[in-house]
Amino acid sequence: MIERTLILIKPDAVQRGIAGEILARFERTGLKIVGIKMVKASQELAKKHYTDALIPIVGNKTKKDWDAAGIKHTETPEQIGTMIVNSIRQMLTNHPVIALCLEGIQAVENVRKIVGSTGCKDALPGTIRGDYGHVSLGYASIKKRGIANLIHASGNPQEAQQEITLWFAPHELQTYKSAHDEHILHLNDW
Numbered sequence: 001m002i003e004r005t006l007i008l009i010k011p012d013a014v015q016r017g018i019a020g021e022i023l024a025r026f027e028r029t030g031l032k033i034v035g036i037k038m039v040k041a042s043q044e045l046a047k048k049h050y051t052d053a054l055i056p057i058v059g060n061k062t063k064k065d066w067d068a069a070g071i072k073h074t075e076t077p078e079q080i081g082t083m084i085v086n087s088i089r090q091m092l093t094n095h096p097v098i099a100l101c102l103e104g105i106q107a108v109e110n111v112r113k114i115v116g117s118t119g120c121k122d123a124l125p126g127t128i129r130g131d132y133g134h135v136s137l138g139y140a141s142i143k144k145r146g147i148a149n150l151i152h153a154s155g156n157p158q159e160a161q162q163e164i165t166l167w168f169a170p171h172e173l174q175t176y177k178s179a180h181d182e183h184i185l186h187l188n189d190w
């Protein structure tokens with residue numbers, strides 16, 4: 001049940017100077033930092049992180065948002081997805097991100113909950129995207145841009161494993177005991 005997950009504090013959050021606030025939100029829940037660094041991604045890394053498999057996923061998600069907002073369009077989900085994935089790869093290569101590997105109990109799901117929905121407009125207050133952003137997927141994509149949604153977090157444990165390997169070399173990840181680990185380890189004594 002103890003998992004590791006990959007988080008990127010995206011360029012918009014780094015440029016706004018709220019990286020520390022975002023990191024604090026994870027830390028205060030007891031998630032443990034096991035890897036942290038600032039990276040300006042190569043094109044190769046950006047393409048491996050945002051793979052072609054993402055094209056239909058973001059294309060369909062955006063089409064739904066456009067349809068719900070009554071935005072008329074002729075592009076197919078594939079075309080929309082290609083435009084967005086190219087844009088977000090560009091964002092990753094043009095600006096630095098802070099890459100984090102966090103560890104904790106069911107960390108992947110827990111982190112996703114703290115991050116909130118992809119479109120900040122739909123993300124609940126209390127989540128990072130809900131509290132710090134208001135841009136909708138629809139608005140960003142009619143401007144032919146990727147959305148400024150502050151943060152990336154692995155979607156499931158398999159994605160987490162692949163993404164951690166992509167962003168961190170094994171020697172960049174640390175193993176140590178946190179205060180939370182001490183509490184969890186000593187649960188039986190209570």
Ligand code: CDP
Nearest residue numbers: 058062084088117118137141145146147155
């Ligand atoms: O990040 P999350 O897992 O919530 O969403 P995703 O469906 O895996 O999409 C990956 C990323 O694509 C999002 O976080 C956005 O950065 C980007 N995206 C976008 O910029 N505009 C859209 N209309 C849809 C996705």
Ligand code: MG
Nearest residue numbers: 152153154155
């Ligand atoms: Mg995702």
